[in-house]
Amino acid sequence: MAPISLTQALRHEYVDLFNSCAIPEKHAPQVEKAVAGLLTHQARYQALAGPLGIPWQVIAVIHSMESSQNFAKHLHNGDPLTARTVREPAGHPMNGHPPFTWEQSATDALAIKKLGPTTDWSLAGTLYQLERYNGFGYRLYHPHVLSPYLWGFSTHYISGKYTDDGVWSDTAVSKQCGAAVMLRRLAEKGLISFVSAPSPAPTATPLAPSHATTLPDSSEEQERVTALQIWLNTFPDIFVKVDGIPGDLTSAAYRKVTGFYLPGDPRA
Numbered sequence: 044m045a046p047i048s049l050t051q052a053l054r055h056e057y058v059d060l061f062n063s064c065a066i067p068e069k070h071a072p073q074v075e076k077a078v079a080g081l082l083t084h085q086a087r088y089q090a091l092a093g094p095l096g097i098p099w100q101v102i103a104v105i106h107s108m109e110s111s112q113n114f115a116k117h118l119h120n121g122d123p124l125t126a127r128t129v130r131e132p133a134g135h136p137m138n139g140h141p142p143f144t145w146e147q148s149a150t151d152a153l154a155i156k157k158l159g160p161t162t163d164w165s166l167a168g169t170l171y172q173l174e175r176y177n178g179f180g181y182r183l184y185h186p187h188v189l190s191p192y193l194w195g196f197s198t199h200y201i202s203g204k205y206t207d208d209g210v211w212s213d214t215a216v217s218k219q220c221g222a223a224v225m226l227r228r229l230a231e232k233g234l235i236s237f238v239s240a241p242s243p244a245p246t247a248t249p250l251a252p253s254h255a256t257t258l259p260d261s262s263e264e265q266e267r268v269t270a271l272q273i274w275l276n277t278f279p280d281i282f283v284k285v286d287g288i289p290g291d292l293t294s295a296a297y298r299k300v301t302g303f304y305l306p307g308d309p310r311a
Contacts, residue, residue, distance in 0.1 A: 047179045054167035060189070060199060061166060062276050064227045065285065070196040070220070077220040078228045080112045087114075091146055095153060096160025100235045101169060102149065104222040105176060108192060114145045118152040131208065166237040166279075173222045180205060191217035197224045230282035233292055237280060248301060249274050252289045254308035259287070268293070275300060 047053070066074050081088075081103040088106070092099040102118075110116035115124055119135055122128045125142045128135045136143060136151035153159075156176055162168065170193060174182070177192040181203075188203035195217040204215045229235045249271045252264060259265050265287040272285045275296045283296050294305040304311040 047175075047182060049163070049168065049171045053171065057167040057170040060194070061170065061223060061227060062282075063199075064194070064224060065198045066196060066224065066228070067198060074196055074220050074224060074228055077107060078225055078232075081107065081225060081229070082234070084112065084114075091149055095150065095158075097153060097158055097162070098164055098169070098235070100226060100229055101158075101164075101173070102153070104173065104225050105152075106149075107225065108177070108219060108222050116145075117143075118145070118149040119155070124148055164238050169226070169237060170223055185211060191219065191221055193221045193223040195219050195221035195224065197221060197227075227282060231284040231292070233295065251297065251301075251303075251305050254289055254291075254294050254305040256290050257288065259289070271297070 081100070084103070085099060088099040088103045092102050106112055106118055109118055110121040113121075116122060117124060117128050117135070119128050119132055120130045122130055124145065127133075127137075127141060132155060135155070136148060138151075139147060156172070158172060162172060174190055174193055177190065181188055181190040181192075185203060189199050191200050191204055194200040196219075200217065200221065202216045203211075203213050204217050206212050206215050226235065230237075250267065252259070252268045252271060259268065268287045268289045269285055271289070272283045272287075272293055275281050275283045275293070276285070278300055281296045281299060283293055289305055291308075294308045294310070298304045
């Protein structure tokens with residue numbers, strides 16, 4: 044049994060962290076590379092995810108975190124598929140004989156965690172299961188550090204990590220792009236969505252800037268676009284990159300909330 048329950052307070056925490064998640068410029072190329080890798084193998088992830096009733100992106104980010112998107116390693120912990128797992132959880136898959144296919148191993152790893160069609164795949168539920176997959180050690184024993192398994196390469200994480208099983212360092216820094224950060228970037232690109240409640244009716248709608256695919260020349264206009272993007276991110280299932288550019292994705296998000304594209308959008 045997980046030592047942490049998905050309470051309403053924890054749900055709000057996950058949603059607030061995801062909505063406010065930003066990627067520093069120094070990490071942007073690494074995040075884009077990680078996300079590109081997920082998309083390269085999307086069809087393979089989907090082929091496994093469909094029958095299991097698990098969103099493909101969940102399997103994809105776990106694969107990235109556990110074995111750097113290497114299909115020659117176990118999804119459980121990154122051990123080689125040429126033998127059963129050695130590290131925790133050891134001795135898996137228990138059925139069959141090595142070498143295992145990646146799909147055999149992944150199916151076993153996900154079954155151990157009891158992930159499937161009845162799992163709560165809302166935004167909060169997804170982040171809870173990802174943190175649970177890695178373990179709640181950060182939350183239980185080092186609550187001053189948000190788990191880099193979720194938030195590595197984002198503004199939510201600076202330093203502090205387990206360098207080995209049970210070995211903690213306050214100064215060590217994760218070199219991996221966190222699972223939630225990859226999901227955030229996929230959502231910003233409009234490539235994934237989460238099961239959640241419908242968006243509320245908009246209130247105090249900011250003045251809409253004109254649609255454009257480049258950064259506005261005026262700093263005042265850039266600030267206006269940024270304010271709009273921040274506002275859009277307060278709505279469920281809307282994840283806009285706050286970059287000051289009133290482009291297609293920002294305009295599409297604006298339409299989802301208000302019913303209208305930004306002025307000047309040729310789709311209007």
